[in-house]
Amino acid sequence: MSETFDIGPLTWVNEQINQSLDIVLANLTTVQNDITDTGPLRFSQTHLYQATGALDMVGLNGCKRLCNELEKLTGKLEKKSIEATPELITSLIKAVDSLKKYLQDLLNGAPDNSLRLYSVLNPLVLAQGETLDESELFFPDTSYSAPKDLPTKEIAESEFASVMSKQRLIYQTSLLEWLKTKHHSATNSMTEAVNNVYQIQTKKSNKTLWWAASAFIESLEQSDIAEQSAAKKLCRKLDQELRQLSLGTAKPHANLLRDILYFVAISNVVSTSILKVKEVFELDALIDKKTLSKPNKRDFDEVELDSLAQLVANLKHLREQWNEVSS
Numbered sequence: 001m002s003e004t005f006d007i008g009p010l011t012w013v014n015e016q017i018n019q020s021l022d023i024v025l026a027n028l029t030t031v032q033n034d035i036t037d038t039g040p041l042r043f044s045q046t047h048l049y050q051a052t053g054a055l056d057m058v059g060l061n062g063c064k065r066l067c068n069e070l071e072k073l074t075g076k077l078e079k080k081s082i083e084a085t086p087e088l089i090t091s092l093i094k095a096v097d098s099l100k101k102y103l104q105d106l107l108n109g110a111p112d113n114s115l116r117l118y119s120v121l122n123p124l125v126l127a128q129g130e131t132l133d134e135s136e137l138f139f140p141d142t143s144y145s146a147p148k149d150l151p152t153k154e155i156a157e158s159e160f161a162s163v164m165s166k167q168r169l170i171y172q173t174s175l176l177e178w179l180k181t182k183h184h185s186a187t188n189s190m191t192e193a194v195n196n197v198y199q200i201q202t203k204k205s206n207k208t209l210w211w212a213a214s215a216f217i218e219s220l221e222q223s224d225i226a227e228q229s230a231a232k233k234l235c236r237k238l239d240q241e242l243r244q245l246s247l248g249t250a251k252p253h254a255n256l257l258r259d260i261l262y263f264v265a266i267s268n269v270v271s272t273s274i275l276k277v278k279e280v281f282e283l284d285a286l287i288d289k290k291t292l293s294k295p296n297k298r299d300f301d302e303v304e305l306d307s308l309a310q311l312v313a314n315l316k317h318l319r320e321q322w323n324e325v326s327s
Contacts, residue, residue, distance in 0.1 A: 005112040009058040014103060017054050020047035024070070025096050031077075032089045041078035045071055060106075062114020062137045066099055069124045076128065088127055095120040113288055114139060133230040135255075135262035142257045144280050146198075146208040153199045163200060164246035167193045171242060175235055182226060191217045197242065206245075209257050213238055215277040216260045219267035234259050 024047050027040040048071035055064040070092065076082040098120045106112060114137040125132040155163060171193040178186035191214050198210035216234070220226050237256060244251065265283035267274055278284055 005106060007107055007109075010060070010103065010106060013054040013058060014107065017051045017103065018100060020051040021096050021100055023047045024074075025093060028089055028093050028096065031084065032086070032093070035084050035086060035089065038078045038080065038084050041074040044074045045078070048074065060103075060112065060114075061139050062112070062117050063099060063102065065114075065137065066095060066117050066121045066124075069121060069128075070095060070099075073124050073128060082127060088123075091120070091123045091127070095124060111285075113286070115288065133233075133259075135230060135259045138258060138262040138265070138286070140258060140261045140265070140281050140283060140286055142261070142281075144208070144282075145204050146211040147276070147280065150207070150211060151195075151199050153196075155200050160200065161246055161248065164197070164242065167196050168239070168242040168246055172239060175239065178220070179232070184221065187217055187220050190220075194238075197245070209260070211273075212257060212260045212264065212277050212281075215264045215267075215271070215273040218271045218274055219263050219269050221269050222267055225263055225267060230259075231263055234263065 024044045027044045030040045031038055048067055052064055052067040052071060055067055073082070073092065077084045077088070082088075098117065102117060115134060118132070118134050118137055121137070122132050171190055174186045174189035174193065177183065178190065194210055194214040194217055198207050198214060201207040201210060220231065220235075225231050237253070237259075241253075241256065261277070261281055261283060264274055264277050264281075265287045
C-alpha cells in the first residue's frame with residue numbers, strides 16, 4: 001500500500017479485469033431477477049479467478065482479497081451451500097461495482113488504500129460465517145528495521161530462557177489486570193516487559209517486532225483501540241510469541257508485524273515510541289482515518305471473557321514454572 005502506486009502494470013491488465021467483472025455483474029443481475037436460479041454464478045467463478053490472478057500480478061493485495069472472497073461466495077451460492085437472498089446479491093453487486101471504481105480511482109492517481117474496501121468486503125466474509133479485521137486490509141512495508149541506537153542489554157545465552165519466562169509472567173499478569181480494569185499502570189507494566197524483551201534480542205527482525213509491539217501496547221491507552229476485539233486477540237498472540245521465545249522456538253506469524261503496525265498507525269496516543277514507529281514505517285501516509293469503522297462492541301465481552309479465562313487457567317502453572325526456573 002503506497003501513495004506512489006505504480007499504475008503502469010495496472011493499465012496493461014485493467015481492461016481484462018473490467019471485462020471479467022462486467023460479465024460477473026451481468027450474471028449477478030440475472031440471479032437478482034430470479035433468486036431461485038443461481039446457475040449463472042457458475043460462470044462467474046472462472047472470470048473472478050482470472051481477475052484475482054491479474055490483481056495478484058500487479059500487487060494489489062486488498063483488491064485480490066476482495067476478488068477472492070467474491071469467487072468463494074459465488075461458488076457457495078451456486079452450489080446452494082449458502083442461501084441466495086436479495087440482500088446478499090445486492091451486496092455482491094455493490095462489491096463488484098466498488099472494485100471497478102477503486103481500480104479506476106487508482107488509474108486517476110488515487111493512493112492504494114485497501115481499507116476503503118472494508119465496508120463492501122466485510123458483508124461477504126460475514127455471509128460465510130467468518131470474521132474480518134480491518135488490519136487484514138492493511139499492507140505496510142515491513143522490510144524496515146528498528147533504529148540502530150535502540151537500548152540493548154547483553155545477557156548470557158544460558159540466561160535467555162529464564163529472562164524471557166520472567167518477562168512473559170509480568171506481561172501475562174499485567175494483561176490480566178488490564179482486561180479487568182483498563183488501568184494505566186497495567187499497560188505500563190506490559191510496555192516495560194515488552195521493552196525488556198526487545199532490548200535482549202540479537203536478531204534484527206525480532207528486535208524490530210518487539211520494538212513495534214511496545215508501541216502497540218502504548219496504543220491501548222486509546223479507548224476505541226482498547227475496545228476492539230482484534231486488539232485483544234493481538235495481545236494474546238504476543239503472549240504466545242513470548243512463550244515461543246522462552247522455549248527457543250520463536251517463528252513469528254507472517255502477519256504479526258502487520259497487525260501490530262495497523263494499531264500503531266491508527267493510534268492518536270502521543271508517545272516517543274509510537275511517533276518513531278510511525279516515522280520508520282511511514283504509517284501516517286497509509287491511513288485515512290475517515291475510512292476506519294467503529295469498534296464492534298458486540299464481540300467485546302466475549303473476547304474479554306475468553307482472554308480472562310485463558311489467563312486465569314495458565315497463571316498458576318506459569319508461576320510454578322517460574323519458581324522452578326528461578327530456583
